[in-house]
Amino acid sequence: MxxxxxxxxxxxxxxxxxxxxxxxxxxxxxxxxxxxxxxxxxxxxxxxxxxxxxxxxxxxxxxxxxxxxxxxxxxxxxxxxxxxxxxxxxxxxxxxxxxxxxxxxxxxxxxxxxxxxxxxxxxxxxxxxxxxxxxxxxxxxxxxxxxxxxxxxxxxxTDDDLNSSIALFNENKKLLKEIYDFKKKNPAALTNKELFSLIKLSMQVDKEEFNQSLKKIKDGLKLEKGEGYTDIILAGITCDPPEVYALFDEIKLNIVADTLVTGTRYIDGIVPQNGNPVDAMVDRHMNRMFFSPIHDNVYRNFEEIKTLYKENNARAVIYIHIEFCESQEYDLPDLKNMLRKEGIPFHVMDTEYQTLSLSHLRTRLQAFFESLKGGAL
Ligand code: SF4
Missing domain, CATH: 3.40.50.11890 (Rossmann fold)
Known part of the structure; x- marks a missing residue:
């Protein structure tokens, strides 16, 4: 299926x-x-x-x-x-x-x-x-x-049951990562909405079957750099409704890296395949990217986003704020200050799962990128 x-x-x-x-x-x-x-x-x-x-x-x-x-x-x-x-x-x-x-x-x-x-x-x-x-x-x-x-x-x-399960899930994440890496350099090959749909569906359907689709999709991708794209970093926890990605596509933004739980934080969860499978899953957990409600080094969120921005030569950071997420609301003021001090253009989009009309987000997003292109940020 x-x-x-x-x-x-x-x-x-x-x-x-x-x-x-x-x-x-x-x-x-x-x-x-x-x-x-x-x-x-x-x-x-x-x-x-x-x-x-x-x-x-x-x-x-x-x-x-x-x-x-x-x-x-x-x-x-x-x-x-x-x-x-x-x-x-x-x-x-x-x-x-x-x-x-x-x-x-x-x-x-x-x-x-x-x-x-x-x-x-x-x-x-x-x-x-x-x-x-x-x-x-x-x-x-x-x-x-x-x-x-x-x-x-x-x-x-048994450990063998766990190891086979880990191998299947790792394969899924490797395929997603390969498609993501391809899209970064070829933004016209597939849209942001398509890429993040692949990740989201991977989290919900049987991977033994879906990995077959991922292989075929990956093999069918064509080198298509396109023109006029702006590379951005997407930060947050989730990005919904999916029409938000369509907005990015509409104004030719190319997501080159992200910190989403429904994005890179999921794909990066490859479990080391050596030794005891439970220990390996613990290793994976300890090495995961920043996630807002997990408290450790308070500068980590900022450092990770700054590194992604610099390593990928991105033009801006877009932060997806889920309405009333208290963890994000706690992080945001410091993050904004630190990124602004660093001279990194930063735009926050407030999202809500039941809102389907995105005209207010579109207007603000367009204004932000007009200012960015005009050199005002
Ligand atoms: S407040 Fe909601 S969105 Fe924020 S971390 Fe908790 S469950 Fe997730």
Whole structure:
């Protein structure tokens, strides 16, 4: 079902992958585990024979979530809760929910109350990764997840099961990275929307099948540099709705690097394939890029973005702010100041999962790039 998709079909499926996931699950007789983002070790879930599906919001109307979460809960949390409460909850046999911020902590409690008959487990990744205990803690959490799934399924997995799962997921990330690298130098070969749709769909469908599509798409890409593109760095957690990418395409912005959980932070999560697979997943976790709710070196966000900007000779940094994301709101003032002091043009776009009209974002984005081209920034 997902092994021979064209770029156009990928973009179409990314809008709403759930009908095809339902069809696939029915055909294969598989069970589905949903996870909110980020950092749940999907390889573990897959090794138990489940399809891991990342929950990355919906643009469908909010009906039930507003009565469960306060108005100032972030748009991603509200949208994900709505996705499972009103639209797709019955598709999932269980959930593994990372707790990375106050909102996700409350969210997982609400989730448990709402789905008392489904498997619901938390994944408590450390929020201070520069502490010596963080490594030990991460390993304990991965092992706890393995024994929890083992208890629920009455099944044990071996290192070989985990290693095959890791190899498949690594292959997916390598293919995505190759396509991304190609697009950086050939912005006319595929659009930003197409590239990030490939990444997003990878987080939601079966990789054994989808990797076949990725190989064919990669092999079919043609050298097309195009003209008039402006290279930018995209920073943030997620970038939705996908029409935001279409806006970038419309004004010929070329994303040459990003820090998104639904972008490079996902692709970079290749697990070292030597030695003990759990230790290797811990290594991956400890080496991940900056993520707003994870607190370590306070300058790391700035340093990573500055490095990406300089290494890629980008012209500007666009920051995607998810409405009411308190972690981002905490980071933004310092980040803005530091980038401005460094002379790096910086533009913030406020996004919300249920907003489909982007005319306000378009006007501000166009004005920003007009000023940049005119030398006013
Ligand atoms: S990190 Fe931000 S966007 Fe993610 S769940 Fe927490 S508040 Fe929401």
């Amino acid at each position: 997902w092994d021979n998709l064209s770029l156009k079909e990928v973009v179409e499926l990314t809008k709403d992958p759930f009908p095809s996931i339902r069809k696939w699950v029915k055909e294969k007789g598989k069970k589905v585990i949903g996870s909110t983002i980020p950092d749940v070790p999907e390889e573990v879930i897959y090794a138990f024979g489940f399809l891991p599906v990342s929950l990355i919001g919906t643009d469908k109307p909010l009906k039930k979530a507003p009565s469960r979460l306060p108005d100032n809960a972030c748009s991603l949390a509200r949208s994900n809760l709505e996705l499972v409460m009103s639209y797709e909850g019955d598709l999932f046999d269980g959930f593994v929910l990372p707790q990375v911020c106050d909102t996700t902590q409350h969210l997982s409690d609400i989730w448990r109350i709402h789905f008392p008959d489904k498997y619901t487990e938390c994944f408590l990744a450390p929020r201070q990764v520069d502490r010596p205990s963080a490594r030990y803690w991460t390993k304990e959490e991965i092992e706890r997840l393995i024994s929890s799934l083992s208890k629920w399924t009455n099944k044990k997995i």
